Amino acid sequence: MSVRQSLLAILNQGPCYGYQLRAEFDRRTGSTWPLNVGQIYNTLDRLERDGLVQKADIDADGQNYVEITDAGRTEVAEWLGSPVVRTMATRDELAIKLAIAVTLPGVDIAQVIQVQRTATMRTLQELTRTKNATADPESAEQLAWLLVVDSLIFAAEAEARWLDHSEHRLARARAAGLAKPLPLNTAVPKRGRPAKTVQASA
Amino acid sequence: MTGSDLLLQLDGVSMQYGRGETAITALAGVDLSVRRGELVAVMGASGSGKSTLLTLAGGLTPPTAGEVVVEGHWLSQLSARELATLRRRSLGFVFQDFNLIPSLTALENVSLPLELDGWTSKKAHRPALDALNIVELGDRAQHFPSDLSGGQQQRVAIARAVVGGRSLILADEPTGALDSTTGELVLRRLRSRVDAGAGGILVTHDARHAAWADRIVFLRDGRIVDESQASAVSSLLSGLPA
Numbered sequence: 001m002s003v004r005q006s007l008l009a010i011l012n013q014g015p016c017y018g019y020q021l022r023a024e025f026d027r028r029t030g031s032t033w034p035l036n037v038g039q040i041y042n043t044l045d046r047l048e049r050d051g052l053v054q055k056a057d058i059d060a061d062g063q064n065y066v067e068i069t070d071a072g073r074t075e076v077a078e079w080l081g082s083p084v085v086r087t088m089a090t091r092d093e094l095a096i097k098l099a100i101a102v103t104l105p106g107v108d109i110a111q112v113i114q115v116q117r118t119a120t121m122r123t124l125q126e127l128t129r130t131k132n133a134t135a136d137p138e139s140a141e142q143l144a145w146l147l148v149v150d151s152l153i154f155a156a157e158a159e160a161r162w163l164d165h166s167e168h169r170l171a172r173a174r175a176a177g178l179a180k181p182l183p184l185n186t187a188v189p190k191r192g193r194p195a196k197t198v199q200a201s202a
Numbered sequence: 203m204t205g206s207d208l209l210l211q212l213d214g215v216s217m218q219y220g221r222g223e224t225a226i227t228a229l230a231g232v233d234l235s236v237r238r239g240e241l242v243a244v245m246g247a248s249g250s251g252k253s254t255l256l257t258l259a260g261g262l263t264p265p266t267a268g269e270v271v272v273e274g275h276w277l278s279q280l281s282a283r284e285l286a287t288l289r290r291r292s293l294g295f296v297f298q299d300f301n302l303i304p305s306l307t308a309l310e311n312v313s314l315p316l317e318l319d320g321w322t323s324k325k326a327h328r329p330a331l332d333a334l335n336i337v338e339l340g341d342r343a344q345h346f347p348s349d350l351s352g353g354q355q356q357r358v359a360i361a362r363a364v365v366g367g368r369s370l371i372l373a374d375e376p377t378g379a380l381d382s383t384t385g386e387l388v389l390r391r392l393r394s395r396v397d398a399g400a401g402g403i404l405v406t407h408d409a410r411h412a413a414w415a416d417r418i419v420f421l422r423d424g425r426i427v428d429e430s431q432a433s434a435v436s437s438l439l440s441g442l443p444a
Contacts, residue, residue, distance in 0.1 A: 114420065118430045121245075124413035125432030132393065132414075153410060160409035167247065 003035065004043050005079040008052060008068060012076050015056045017063040018044065030145020032152075047072070094159070098166060105181035109170055117163045124156040208274075209292075209370045209401040210236040210259055215268035217254050217424075228254040230424040231268070236370065236401040241393060243404045243412035246421030252405045253374060255421070259403060260293055260372050261285050272370065290319045294363025296373040296392075300355045302347040302362075308334060309343040312362045319366075326366075333361035336398075337391045353384030357391055364395055371395065371402035377411050389414045 003025075010016065010024045018040050025035055044066055047053040052072035056065040068076075094116065101107050127149060137143035173179040217229040229251045236242050244252050257263050258270055261277045270277045273292050277285060294315075295301075302311045312333050316326035334340045337357035347355050356376060363371045373392065377385030385408070393414050396402050406412050418430040 110422075114422075114428050117420065118428045121409060121413065121418050121430040122432055124409055125415070125418065125430060128410075128413040129432055132390075153413070156413075157408075157410040164247070164407075 002079075002084070003039065004047065005076065007040070007043055008047060008072050009076045009079065011053060011066065011068040012073060015065040015067040017059075017065050020063075021066075027141045028144050030141060030148050032145060032148040102170065102179060103182040105183075107181075109179070110167065113163050113167050113170075117160060120156055120159050120163065124153060124160065127153045127156060206274075207238045208235060209238055209272070210234075210403070211269075211271040212255070212259060213269045213271065215255075215258055215265045215270060217251075217258060217263070218266045227424050229258070229265070232421075232424070232426055234259075234419060234426070236403060238369065238399055238401050239396060240417070241396045241402045241404060241415040243406060243415035243418040244421060245407065245409070245412050245418055250421040251424040252421055254424075256372050256374050256403060256405050259370075260295060261289050287319070290315055291366070292368055292370055294360075294365075294368045294371045296356070296359045296363050296371060296376045298375040298378040300347070300352075300359045300379075302355055302358060304347050307344050307346055308339060308350065308358045308361075311347070311358055312365050315362060315368075316366045321366075329366050330361070333365040334358070336364070336395060337361045351384070352380050353387055356380060356384075356388045360388065360391055360395065364400055369400050371400055373402060374405045375407070376404070377406065377408060382410075385411060 006025060006029075007021055010021060010028070016024065018037055021044075022035055022037055022040050025033075025040075044053060048055070048066070050071075051069060052075055053066045053068055056067040058064055098109070098112065101112050102109050131146065131149045131153065137146050170179055212232055212234040215229055215232045215234075216227070219226045219228060232251075232255060234242070234255070244255060246252050258265050259272075261270065261272065264270075264278065272288060275284075275288055277288075280288065302308075303314070306314065309327060309330050310323075312330040313321075313323060313326040316329065317323060331340060331343055334343050337360050339354060339357050339361065342350060342354060342358075347358070350358065356379075359376070360371070363373075371392065376392070377388055380388060389411050392402065392404070404412065404415055412418050413432075416432065419426050420428045420430075
């Protein structure tokens with residue numbers, strides 16, 4: 001989860017208090033990932049527990065500032081220098097849904113794909129329409145917002161392309177006689193607690 | 203929305219190639235309309251009927267069944283001469299490979315449809331330059347296609363498609379030969395032209411480019427199987443920050 005590292009990276013620029021940190025996170029991500037202030041304070045508590053931030057001054061308005069520690073700076077450098085590791089694609093909810101659907105009898109898999117494609121394209125249309133508000137960013141905040149919108153657009157596009165690819169693959173598999181439903185396999189060795197059997201009375 | 207907003211109507215349009223057992227049905231009973239200010243994307247696998255749909259919409263081939271109506275004109279009722287005139291005055295085509303004439307400048311390429319319609323070169327140059335300005339290429343008017351990048355050539359093709367008030371743009375994979383950023387720029391120009399009062403059909407296999415349309419129709423085996431219409435306001439994101 002990058003909220004923790006993102007807040008730490010912002011604190012690397014100077015001490016902040018909770019509300020200020022939320023505002024900074026917001027404007028740097030184009031308000032595309034809203035955080036509530038409770039999340040901010042919870043995260044700061046954990047960062048302090050782990051020795052990555054520490055309490056600093058309290059200003060005249062009573063705002064409690066937090067500042068980054070040396071260990072925190074090291075963590076920021078490591079975060080920026082390392083890749084974000086994605087969740088395994090095979091655990092993708094949509095991939096699992098299609099994988100299961102293709103093994104079931106009586107399911108029109110082409111229709112399952114089309115329903116998803118329409119929803120994905122609607123998402124893509126909405127994102128494109130939102131993005132269409134500007135051609136070129138005119139501020140650092142707009143640039144940040146566009147980067148996030150672009151990433152959502154490319155992710156939706158990838159999903160649409162994967163759906164097209166799956167449709168072609170299924171058509172080929174069907175032609176080869178492979179896209180058959182899988183009946184329940186009763187020959188699988190049973191594990192776990194055996195079912196209670198009723199003893200026949202003597 | 204008035205009747206005059208309707209630029210194109212396909213009414214139960216079918217297209218069959220060949221006869222008897224070897225006949226191939228490319229389109230089967232397609233209903234589709236395009237209004238002024240509307241961009242409709244057509245998506246589908248190869249052989250789904252996308253290009254056939256565009257060919258029929260452009261009056262290049264008559265359908266084997268159904269009616270094509272362009273700006274209130276039933277194409278089946280027009281003589282060959284009337285159809286050619288309607289195509290020249292109302293329809294603009296944009297192709298993947300631009301189809302610009304290499305020996306003509308950008309301005310001359312854009313003027314050509316007007317000159318074919320009987321305009322003098324001098325008279326045609328004014329609206330042609332206006333059309334080039336719309337796609338932000340007014341300063342390249344005297345350049346030949348070979349002096350222009352792919353994206354610029356495609357913008358010239360869009361200018362040619364809309365010159366002289368032609369209102370229906372039929373684009374077949376117009377971004378296919380362009381890189382991602384340039385393709386987006388071309389789509390942005392097409393979109394703004396449509397927003398200014400034209401209408402268009404965009405045939406594409408590229409989901410990101412289809413998303414510039416107001417509506418996306420999905421073709422499979424010559425039939426429209428589904429349609430996606432974006433809501434005016436995104437439920438996914440707040441708008442551009444100030």
